[in-house]
Amino acid sequence: MSLGQASSIVVAGDVDAGKSTLIARLLQETGSLSVGVSESVRKACDNLGRGFEYAYFLDSFEEERLTERTIDTTQAICRLPRGNFCVFVDVPGHQEFVQAMLSGASYADSALLVIDANQPITQQTKRHALLLEFIGIPQIIVCINKLDLCGFKQAAFER
Secondary structure (H helix, E strand, O other), rough: OOOOOOOOEEEEEEEOOOOOHHHHHHHHOOOOOOOOHHHHHHHHHHHHHOOOHHHHHOOHHHHHHHHOOOOEEEEEEEEHHOOEEEEEOOOOOOHHHHHHHHHHHHOOOOEEEEEEOOOOOOHHHHHHHHHHOOOOOEEEEEEEOOOHHHHHHHHHHOO
């Protein structure tokens, strides 16, 4: 499969904002997952005694699954309408992995900055925003995630 001029979008933000899960859901909704991947993730979750975790589509290292955190960058190809593609780059949100975040972001054409609607905007989220701008990403889209967990309330969105 040739990607041609596929856009690369880094997905950044603080720990547990839902970056990996968001990408995985987009991959599932667009039919971009390979056959058998869902079953593989389901088995991994069962083996760990956990409910189904969409984040495991991207967080595939054993250590990432055991500690429930993204450690390294992962690229995922997403099919778009009319035969186009984009590449999502999932980067870690933990402060100690900023170098990996920068490494993954350095290849991106644009960024999604994911914010958890149930949490205040953190220093790490602000740091990611500044670093994305610093390395010259021309378009940063803010994604307010987890609004379902606060009843889709306007006040949560505005906060």
